[in-house]
Amino acid sequence: MRTLLFSLLYTGALLLRLSAQECVKPDEAMRTRLKNDLIYLADDKLQGRMPGTEGERQAREYIAAAFLKAGLKPAGDKGTFFQAFTFPGEARILPATSLKSNTTTLGLGKDFYPLSFSANATLAKKKLVDVGYGIEAPELAYSDYLPKGKYKGKVFLMKVSSPDGIHPHSKYLKYHDLVSRIAVAISKGAAAVLLYNDDPNAEDPEQRFRKLTPAGIPVVFLTAEGRKRFEGGSSLAYLRVAMEEVAVTGYNVVGMLDHQAPSTVVVGAHYDHLGWGDEGSRHTGDPAIHNGADDNASGTAALMELARYYTSHDLLFNNNYLFVAFSAEEKGLIGSKFMAEHLPVPAARINYMINMDMVGRLDKSKGLAVSGVGTCPTWPEALDIVRCFDWGIKTSESGAGPSDHTSFYLKDIPVLHFFTGTHGDYHKPSDDSDKINYDGLAEVTGYIATMINGLNDKGKLAFTKTQDAPAPTMSRSGLSVTMGIMPDYVFEGEGVKIDGVSENRPAAIAGVKPGDVLLQLGDYKLRDVQSYMQALGGFVKGDKTTLLLRRGQEELLLEVAF
Secondary structure (H helix, E strand, O other), X not given: OHHHHHHHHHHHHHHHHHHHOOOOOOOHHHHHHHHHHHHHHOOHHHOOOOOOOHHHHHHHHHHHHHHHHHOOEEOOHHHOOEXXXXXEOOOEEOOOOEEEEOOOEEOEOOOEEXXXXXXXXEEEEEEXXXXXXXXXXXXXXXXXXXXXXXXXXXXXXXXXXXXXXXXXXXXXXXXXXXXXXXXXXXXOOOOEEEEEOOOOOOOOOOOOOOOOOOOOOOEEEEOHHHHHHHOOOOEEEEEEEOEEOOEEEEEEEEEEEOOOOOOEEEEEEEOOOOOOOOOOOOOOOOOOOOOOHHHHHHHHHHHHHHHHHHHHOOOOOOOEEEEEEEOOOOOOOHHHHHHHHOOOOOHHHEEEEEEEOOOOOOOOOOOEEEEOHHHOOOHHHHOOOHHHOOOOEEEEOOOOOOOOHHHHXXXXXXXXXXXXXXXXXXXXXXXXXXXXXXXXXXXXXXHHHHHHHHOOOOOOOOOOOOOOOXXXXXXXXXXXXXXXXXXXXXXXOOOEEEEEEOOOOHHHHHOOOOOOEEEEEOOEEOOOHHHHHHHHOOOOOOOEEEEEEEEOOEEEEEEEEX
């Protein structure tokens, strides 16, 4: 009897194992669910799912309801599906901010806007003085200030460019930094600075920012239209700058399929997007809702469908499965970073992480892109299931990239990122649900399920670092050089704190380590990530420069080559 019972149990277990490894072919019901989920998430009524908005709330509650209906257990805060985290939002410019010449009232946003290093203050009836570029360069025998000029208490008009323009080989390169020029202006007695741009090759200062770093006086930028309107006045009648930092609360949606197994697989996708065109938008017209159907309602729909699949096909007991819809990915992988640092299970028990970001535009002639293959020696074998579908895959080694798998790779966890390719609607209002290949989305979902099934009896996967990881936050920026770092986007101190360093990239070769705080790149002082990006724009491939950083209590000066 015992022999017969053992034989039956063994045969049953074998059948379960074999069925778990079969190709997961999508049916019409799966396709319909995926389409319905995606259309809901990419609807105008959710207004682009920006973290901290009503649209994000509706999206997360929809996902949580799907997790609950599928049978997942809440794995967020206090027995809920939600894991809350805060991060700096876009600084708020208060309506009291205003600017008047002695003849004209200027429009906030259209004619002028305050900068991140402006102080909050009110001034009235101040004389103007034109200080050119506001540069004082004694080693170049150049100064925009007269030796006996009367500057104290006046408002300085200052150009953002330099005498020989803004480019990497300008001899005034070390004076391009506006904050340094504002410091000189303050030393001359400036009451405020009005910046303007008359150089078509120079960029206007950033109008959007998260952190306020007041330099001591009000600093505003006059747009081209604002400069024209201000020219008729000989003095400043009134200036008030009123801004405040804003803390935004985002929510990861977290559900667990708990088999009481020793290891846990993380399956994730971000559900946030750009709202009405937040930072990162490629749209140049009037504000419009960015629905993000492919980026990343597609990955979120696949995530919910995989949750349904694994709760209704409960065959794989060698792992637990943690399903996570991340928020604030578009803000710098903030939600996934928080999750990777606040996991509901010990990090050492995480087996691997699967990420789906932009999986809704499958072109069978091009196939599916899978990155992270170098993070585990098991991945090539696990991915060898293309015979299930009539399209192929393209793989890349790197474990770091501009999506949420990077946060787990930096914790030494094997990762795979699935992606169906770029397109002209990326980060534009035109990324809508009518552009999605729903049959392809269903097949990609089935492909991922088939791969996960095949890993059921592989045990705890080994992690390997990749050698060719690009800088994850730079790959969408259009910069000509990168350093290969992952900045900490929620660091509140001065400088740029490093979360991760990619091997064999300029930063790693120079000796930069995780935890370092970058303070200065060449002549560019680094106050935050924004100033770091601006500094990179001053270099081209082949350039060498110095890098000042703080490591613990020590400051180090390194040489970096791009």
